[in-house]
Amino acid sequence: MSLGQEAAELDARDPLASKRAEFDLDPQVAYLDGNSLGAPPRSVARRLEEVVREQWARRLIRSWDEGWWDAPERIGDRIAPLVGSAPGQVVVGDSTSVNLFKLLVAATRLNPGRQEILVDGTTFPTDGYVADSAARLTGHVVRRVAPGEMPGAVSERTAFALVNHVDYRTGELHDLTGITEALHAAGALAVWDLCHSVGAVPVELDAAGVDLAVGCTYKFLNGGPGAPAFSYVPARWQEAFDQPLTGWAGHADPFAMDEGYAGRAGISRARAGTPDILSMLALDAALDVWGDVTVGQVRAKALALGEFFLRCLDELVPGVEVLTPRAPARRGNQVSVRWPGAREALAMLTAQDVICDFRQPEVLRFGLAALYTRYGDVLRAARVLSGWPG
Numbered sequence: 302m303s304l305g306q307e308a309a310e311l312d313a314r315d316p317l318a319s320k321r322a323e324f325d326l327d328p329q330v331a332y333l334d335g336n337s338l339g340a341p342p343r344s345v346a347r348r349l350e351e352v353v354r355e356q357w358a359r360r361l362i363r364s365w366d367e368g369w370w371d372a373p374e375r376i377g378d379r380i381a382p383l384v385g386s387a388p389g390q391v392v393v394g395d396s397t398s399v400n401l402f403k404l405l406v407a408a409t410r411l412n413p414g415r416q417e418i419l420v421d422g423t424t425f426p427t428d429g430y431v432a433d434s435a436a437r438l439t440g441h442v443v444r445r446v447a448p449g450e451m452p453g454a455v456s457e458r459t460a461f462a463l464v465n466h467v468d469y470r471t472g473e474l475h476d477l478t479g480i481t482e483a484l485h486a487a488g489a490l491a492v493w494d495l496c497h498s499v500g501a502v503p504v505e506l507d508a509a510g511v512d513l514a515v516g517c518t519y520k521f522l523n524g525g526p527g528a529p530a531f532s533y534v535p536a537r538w539q540e541a542f543d544q545p546l547t548g549w550a551g552h553a554d555p556f557a558m559d560e561g562y563a564g565r566a567g568i569s570r571a572r573a574g575t576p577d578i579l580s581m582l583a584l585d586a587a588l589d590v591w592g593d594v595t596v597g598q599v600r601a602k603a604l605a606l607g608e609f610f611l612r613c614l615d616e617l618v619p620g621v622e623v624l625t626p627r628a629p630a631r632r633g634n635q636v637s638v639r640w641p642g643a644r645e646a647l648a649m650l651t652a653q654d655v656i657c658d659f660r661q662p663e664v665l666r667f668g669l670a671a672l673y674t675r676y677g678d679v680l681r682a683a684r685v686l687s688g689w690p691g
C-alpha cells in the first residue's frame with residue numbers, strides 16, 4: 302500500500318476524525334503548529350460575541366457577581382482533570398512567565414534553609430530567566446542540569462527543581478513521576494512546567510506528588526493567542542503557600558479593602574489582580590471540546606500520527622536527522638528534525654500550506670495536535686520536505 306493510501310485509510314478509521322469539524326480550520330491547510338498556537342474551536346467566536354453583547358453590554362458591572370470574579374477557579378477546575386488534579390487546586394490567570402515567578406518564589410519559602418535551585422538545562426528560556434531573577438531576590442544559586450541528570454544532581458542543598466515535562470525544542474517527554482520521586486528523596490520540591498504536555502500527554506500531578514506546576518492554555522488547550530496560564534498548588538501546600546505577587550484578587554476579602562494583605566484560603570491565593578475576562582472566557586469555551594474525549598484518546602492518536610510521520614520521513618527523506626526520541630514513552634506530541642536551512646524550508650512549507658515552525662538552531666518542529674491533525678497532513682509535510690534540495 303502506498304503512503305497516500307495508508308494516510309487515507311488511517312484518516313477514514315480515525316475515531317477522533319469528527320472532532321476536527323469542531324475547529325474553524327481551512328481544509329486546504331495542514332496545520333502542524335498546535336504546539337505553539339492551538340487552532341480555534343468554533344465555539345469560541347460565538348461565546349465571545351455573547352460575552353461582549355450580553356454580559357458586558359447588558360449586565361455591565363453586575364457581571365462580576367454573575368460569574369466573572371470566580372472564573373479563575375471555575376475554569377481551573379475544568380483543567381484539573383486534564384492534569385490529574387483534584388478540584389480546588391488549579392487556578393487560571395496571568396501568563397506562564399508571571400505564574401512561574403509566583404511559584405518559584407513561593408517554592409523557596411516552602412522549603413527554607415536550602416541555597417540551591419536546579420533548573421532544567423534545556424528549558425524554554427523564560428523559565429530560566431524567571432528562575433534567575435527569583436534566585437537573585439531570594440538569595441539562591443541556580444544550577445542548570447538536564448532533566449535526566451537531576452536525580453544525580455539533587456542534594457540536601459537543593460530547595461527545588463524546575464523541570465519542563467516536554468522539551469519544547471526536541472519534543473522529548475521527561476519522566477515526571479521518576480524525577481519527582483528522586484527530588485523528594487533528597488528533600489527537594491518538584492516544580493513542573495506543563496506547557497507542552499497539558500492537553501497532549503496524560504499528566505498525573507496528584508498521583509506523582511508534584512509540589513507545584515504551571516501550564517499554558519494557548520498551545521494544546523486551544524485557548525487563543527495570549528490565553529491565560531494556570532497554576533497548580535496541591536491542597537497540602539495551600540496553607541503555607543506564600544507567593545510574592547500579593548495583589549488584591551488573592552486577598553481573603555478583596556472587597557473589604559483592608560490595608561494589610563491576608564491571603565484567601567485555598568488555591569485563590571495564587572491569584573494576583575483583576576482577571577482577563579475576555580481571554581479567560583474564550584478559554585472556557587475552548588475547553589468544551591474536551592466534553593466527550595479524554596487526554597488518553599488524544600495521546601493514542603498523537604502517538605500513531607507520530608509513528609506514521611516518522612515512517613513517511615524515513616521513506617521520503619532518507620537520512621533525515623530526527624531529534625525527537627522514537628520510543629513512544631519518551632516523546633510528547635511533537636516531532637522535531639534538524640534541518641540545515643530551516644528558515645528557508647519553513648518558507649517553502651508555508652507556501653504549500655503546511656504550517657509548522659522552526660527554533661534555533663536549525664530545528665523544524667511539527668506539532669501533532671490530535672484533535673484536528675490528519676494523517677494526510679503529516680504525509681504532506683514529509684512530501685514537501687522530500688522535494689527540498691538541502
Ligand SMILES: *Cc1c(COP(=O)(O)O)cnc(C)c1O
Nearest residue numbers: 396397398425427469494496497
Ligand atoms: C510556551 C511556553 C512558555 C510561555 O510563557 P509565556 O509567559 O506564556 O510567554 C513558558 N514555558 C514553556 C516551557 C513554554 O513551552
